[in-house]
Amino acid sequence: MAIHAAVAGASGYAGGEVLRLLLGHPEVRIGALTAHSSAGQRLGQAQPHLPRLAGRVLAETSAETLAGHDVVFLALPHGQSAAVAERLGEDVLVVDCGADFRLEDAAEWERFYGVPHAGTWPYGLPELPGAREALRGTKRIAVPGCYPTAVSLALLPAYAAGLAEPEAVVVAASGTSGAGKAAKPHLLGSEVMGSMSPYGVGGGHRHTPEMVQNLSAAAGERVTVSFTPTLAPMPRGILATCSAKARPGVTAESLRSAYDKAFADEPFVHLLPEGQWPSTGAVTGSNAALVQVALDAAAGRIVVVGAIDNLTKGTAGGAVQSMNIALGLPEELGLPTCGVAP
Amino acid sequence: MAIHAAVAGASGYAGGEVLRLLLGHPEVRIGALTAHSSAGQRLGQAQPHLPRLAGRVLAETSAETLAGHDVVFLALPHGQSAAVAERLGEDVLVVDCGADFRLEDAAEWERFYGVPHAGTWPYGLPELPGAREALRGTKRIAVPGCYPTAVSLALLPAYAAGLAEPEAVVVAASGTSGAGKAAKPHLLGSEVMGSMSPYGVGGGHRHTPEMVQNLSAAAGERVTVSFTPTLAPMPRGILATCSAKARPGVTAESLRSAYDKAFADEPFVHLLPEGQWPSTGAVTGSNAALVQVALDAAAGRIVVVGAIDNLTKGTAGGAVQSMNIALGLPEELGLPTCGVAP
Amino acid sequence: MAIHAAVAGASGYAGGEVLRLLLGHPEVRIGALTAHSSAGQRLGQAQPHLPRLAGRVLAETSAETLAGHDVVFLALPHGQSAAVAERLGEDVLVVDCGADFRLEDAAEWERFYGVPHAGTWPYGLPELPGAREALRGTKRIAVPGCYPTAVSLALLPAYAAGLAEPEAVVVAASGTSGAGKAAKPHLLGSEVMGSMSPYGVGGGHRHTPEMVQNLSAAAGERVTVSFTPTLAPMPRGILATCSAKARPGVTAESLRSAYDKAFADEPFVHLLPEGQWPSTGAVTGSNAALVQVALDAAAGRIVVVGAIDNLTKGTAGGAVQSMNIALGLPEELGLPTCGVAP
Amino acid sequence: MAIHAAVAGASGYAGGEVLRLLLGHPEVRIGALTAHSSAGQRLGQAQPHLPRLAGRVLAETSAETLAGHDVVFLALPHGQSAAVAERLGEDVLVVDCGADFRLEDAAEWERFYGVPHAGTWPYGLPELPGAREALRGTKRIAVPGCYPTAVSLALLPAYAAGLAEPEAVVVAASGTSGAGKAAKPHLLGSEVMGSMSPYGVGGGHRHTPEMVQNLSAAAGERVTVSFTPTLAPMPRGILATCSAKARPGVTAESLRSAYDKAFADEPFVHLLPEGQWPSTGAVTGSNAALVQVALDAAAGRIVVVGAIDNLTKGTAGGAVQSMNIALGLPEELGLPTCGVAP
16 A cells, blocks of 8 residues: 655755655655745646656645645655644654754754754654664654754764764765755856855754764764865765764774674674775665765874765655654655766 | 576676666566676675675686576676577577667678678567567667667657658767766766766767667658767766757647657656656666657757666666566566665 | 956856956956846955955945946847947947847847847957957957857857758757856756756757758858757766768868867867767866767768866856957957866 | 966976966066876867967976076976976076975975975965975975965964964865866866865875964964865865864954964965865866955854865965065966956
């Protein structure tokens, strides 16, 4: 019996990626597609890469148009999910690709987002300790941010094993789709091609408290994160370069062993063979995360690099992976494990 | 009962794409992987985007390593397929992604390729009139070139319906993967990013006689093709801009109607709604072809633009589609119909 | 004694390129900089690549703010130049980078632009026969469109020498800066990177009548142009692939000789050595145009490829080159002849 | 009286950029151009963006072909400069764009480069304390590495003012031209477009000891540098994100004031206005460096981002700037201060 899924925000990049994955999911039937400014248009206008849905007409996003489905994916601007979710019924699985229900600390939420905190839902990063248990059977999922996904996967083993000092430094490069589809001058192709630039420098990025939350939980103590995101001339992908001072006694072997163990049973996270480093190109369109780790003896730091596709593992793939767990389906069902490369 | 498939040339771009598609094919089990200069290495070195096969060791390409499979995909340099194929047995389906068996005219072959003609195999462009019949049950398939795929799909309806004069002008932009993985200075990222350049200008490109062959067959008379390929700063994709003088009496309506009819039942070729034009970005990683057509009244020309992914529909996807037909499987089985966009 | 120059539309791409070139011009002193929606801001916000002018404040575009200069460059949206120009005085050299005064045929203008024709000014393509004479001493210059610059340079010698039939087919790839700085969804980096797409197919592009005008003048008969522009994933550059049927008796030698002769004394147009083809990367930021020509014997067509930087030779460089001629300065003064490559 | 300059390694990226800048230098006349594998070819083959030198024939690199010039620029592979330089005479200004004479510590040199140390020359980063004095009148210049240029400019003020703890963390993204023109598979356009990847992770990059040397000199104590370089999908540019723990008492104001003061008189280094961040696109082809600084209070770190063009300020521009100082010319002579953007 098929799972009937609706997607709110189907005209955007996250919504489009959710649809691409659902089209390849053997148990899902795609129901209502909704949007706001594109409502009334055919999906083919906004998402020409999904010809099988080209003729579908976008409805206005509302609890009414989204009602009657088993699963509803929300790919809405921050702050809009709560109002929709609370009208969808407790038996509907609501998967929120936005930020509204990710943070546990209401004060942090309000400091970074400037609106009241809507609550905290089970967090859709199955690779976090305890996450799969929380996701199983849940009817509400908060999909992690794309940067926190990459950074948490990269640093969790080091913190969980007590190898790293609680001050992480992260510099991550993201493809432009992470900034969404709203037309802004600094996101024009003319501006971004051939150029790299940072933004939200100095702790201002809204994904910082989410990283702090995840890493602190793993470390069992508060971990600070100095996070600098940069915009790279590519449509997709996050390359997160993460480092922290090594605790005394950490060796290259103990480090590698901790990572080996942490990812041994993970279906989507791959510790690369020694000497091989992740590239975002290898995970384009895939739900895989590639990780490599090194000990910089001269600087006394653990350096970990993780690569994901911000729209797949970083958003829609993580969402479908968590949906699979919530519904008791095989975790990998319908999810691409190969990148489209070159 | 699974189809057992081997891939020769598994370390290159075409071979990698064949593997990506076969990994998503529900009836195929992947057997031997062979290569030449990379033989002995693990596939993960050459194809880091295929983590499920990362540990596979590449064997040396030979009839011995390729024996014992139901299907053998050849992704070899031009001129090397015949020697391998003739030793594979007549009950093995051999799918040649190279050029060796595409052309019917031995003299044309020798003029463009400079080596003796090896023969002609059933041509793996199912959308050509009569092609599906020839492919059904065959044990030998010549996969078309990437440019001829794009150009033939774009112009066939016009020639089949007798709407166009037999002198076509084609300018096509290709992603760099079309030039292969051998390291040459003019293909360096530093050279190609931010730059477009033509090559093989004036009729010299080897794909020209293949276009002439296909279009002439459709037109029932010899069609000349002035073909200029250009290298575009993108890894994948072909955008073919094709035109020919309109025959007297052709109207925008009769033109559109011919295209509508030609593609109505095609699973992978989509005539876009009026006003929407193809982009290669919409077909990245997909086996779809997007086509749009216009009549330029002032210049008296039919203008057709087609977009495909050179590695998917233009090579490996066309190969798998033809394999499906040859083996009596559903034509669309295991083939992606969505692009990875943006 | 310095030439005092003002730039209207200084916050856009054309205006920014005019400023970049004027900063390198030994005889020019930069005066008023004006804009519309950016008025009141410092130039450093809009044009961070021009640090020497970063502190300059943008004035509102008006005849008053532009008065009192020797030269005024207009880089305004189509249809706005006439109103400004008529209030600037007949002794001021007005260089219009927009389309308003390019076309001679008022009916063509109105058909393509939909507003009344403002007139025709001396045309700033010095390489056109007779153009330098018309530019010398003029106080009004209509800078050509970027596509017509590339296409006219590529095809003029063939038409002037009577070698080509009067039906040209042109497919040109342009960098995204040609579409301007206004934020539109289809120009987002996410959309354009990794993708090529056509637009204005079927004769609809406004630059078509300008090509017809130039080529017809050279040919001495009406030349039709089938023009398809495509958007390429690069910020700058135009690669124009142009062809026409060869007239009887044309040989590779007569063709090359015509081009050799046509460009022998041109300071910025270079016929490449045989076997070498133009790339847009080689002219980034340069006022040079690279051209190569071939005879496709099998198809009976002359094929010419030209490469320019759409913002330099295609707009601001052509403007400064024409200004130099108008003011009696050396034509090459202050203009870059080297590209920034790779 | 013109300065007569020769360039060894004229067919590579660094050599090509030296030539581009020398062509715009009013006091320099370009003499011998030499190469190794391209010797005998015309420069137009290797450097099509320099049409004014297209006909020049490349000589074999040797002391003989380089003799008789006032200045010789060496753009050779590491380890080859010493043999050439020692035969050039002490009255010739030798500007080495390679690494051979940059490091003061012979042991560090040998550890990172694996060959004997050739010596230490005056270091061509004029913005370093004391550097201009050492460069004035010198006949030998070691041009800094591209990464050390970006990183040193970004962090020097913090260390010189005693604001930062002596453990720096640097993640830098570089355009592909930094990897040179030798054709290697991982540098193919197909591989790098749409992808980011790290290399030399864990302290292995050869530019690390150069950063340590510069920052330690400024700090007056040994500074460690954890350096991770990444390859970005763009031909040019370095974006260096640098951070270090803030010393107690450092405020946003004291930090900004230190940077303001440090760069106040620098002709090429620009501290951006608050709220504006550097992008590499703004410095393409320019000798400018753009810097911005922030205090991340929550993480207790100083974060500085610097952007340069790796080939201009990072190599050839730094070389010409230092040459100007050595020869007693105005420091800015002939150097572009504007980027080619967009």
